[in-house]
Amino acid sequence: MESNSNSMNQRIENDHQSREALLQAILTCDTKKMDYYKQELVKILKEDTLNIFKRVPGNMLRSYKNFLLSHNTLYSYSAEKGGLSAAKSHFISEKYAIMIEHTDQIHKLDTIHLNMIDEYGDPSIRYDKITNPSIADKAIHYIETNFAEEFVIEEMAHDLHVHPSHLMRSFKKEKGTTISHWRNQKRIKEAKELLIHSNLSITDIAIMVGFNNSQYFSKIFKKEEGVTPKAFREAHLNRIKE
Numbered sequence: 145m146e147s148n149s150n151s152m153n154q155r156i157e158n159d160h161q162s163r164e165a166l167l168q169a170i171l172t173c174d175t176k177k178m179d180y181y182k183q184e185l186v187k188i189l190k191e192d193t194l195n196i197f198k199r200v201p202g203n204m205l206r207s208y209k210n211f212l213l214s215h216n217t218l219y220s221y222s223a224e225k226g227g228l229s230a231a232k233s234h235f236i237s238e239k240y241a242i243m244i245e246h247t248d249q250i251h252k253l254d255t256i257h258l259n260m261i262d263e264y265g266d267p268s269i270r271y272d273k274i275t276n277p278s279i280a281d282k283a284i285h286y287i288e289t290n291f292a293e294e295f296v297i298e299e300m301a302h303d304l305h306v307h308p309s310h311l312m313r314s315f316k317k318e319k320g321t322t323i324s325h326w327r328n329q330k331r332i333k334e335a336k337e338l339l340i341h342s343n344l345s346i347t348d349i350a351i352m353v354g355f356n357n358s359q360y361f362s363k364i365f366k367k368e369e370g371v372t373p374k375a376f377r378e379a380h381l382n383r384i385k386e
Contacts, residue, residue: 155193155194156194159188159194162181166181166185166261167218167219167222169265170223170226170264171222171223171226172226173226174265178261178262182261189254199211205253208250209245209247209253212257212260213244215257215260216237216240216260217237219261220234220236220237220264223264226270227272228264228270229288232269232288236260239338239352240260242338242342242344243337246342246344247341247342252341259337269288271285279304279311280318280319283300283311283315283323284319284326286304291330292334294356297311297312300323329368331353332368334352334353335349335350335353336369336376339373339376339380340380349373350362361373
């Protein structure tokens with residue numbers, strides 16, 4: 145009996161060490177270590193050495209959701225300690241909390257979990273990871289942090305301490321597109337995730353990613369993706385059924 149207890153204690157210790165290493169990798173945006181410890185985490189969940197899937201008796205899905213919701217908070221906290229802005233961290237955390245709650249299959253939760261780790265540890269959304277940021281880099285960071293809010297170029301320029309005309313010219317020259325188009329592309333990217341991984345209404349998704357109304361959202365979405373948000377969601381569901 146004592147041997148079994150010691151063995152369980154050692155497994156718990158090892159699993160917790162792996163989790164701490166993953167959180168540190170997210171904090172520092174160490175993508176190689178993230179990839180390694182993601183695989184360790186997948187192994188831990190597959191073997192279920194900590195009885196994670198038994199925490200809600202008879203309901204593996206709810207057990208896994210509870211686990212992911214708690215880890216969403218841990219990942220968010222680690223990313224913020226590593227320089228992710230509070231506003232960006234809040235949006236990511238809310239987005240994944242919604243996805244987790246709206247998912248009804250364990251294999252989908254597996255995908256959400258790995259995507260969540262990758263996003264929190266993405267160095268491209270950590271402003272402090274950029275060396276000698278250009279005006280366009282600063283603008284992109286501003287968009288990443290504020291894309292779900294309604295703002296005008298003059299506000300962005302004021303916050304970045306540049307003239308609006310200079311900001312727009314510099315951005316277009318470096319990125320080959322307008323600030324408005326870049327922001328819409330970011331909004332559509334986030335909307336696509338919510339269309340795939342949640343049951344939120346089109347209107348709710350539109351508001352969440354920064355559009356004032358669903359009609360305008362659908363217009364921009366179709367312009368970027370070639371189909372309406374509804375058609376995009378239906379096409380995804382049909383692919384799953386096939």
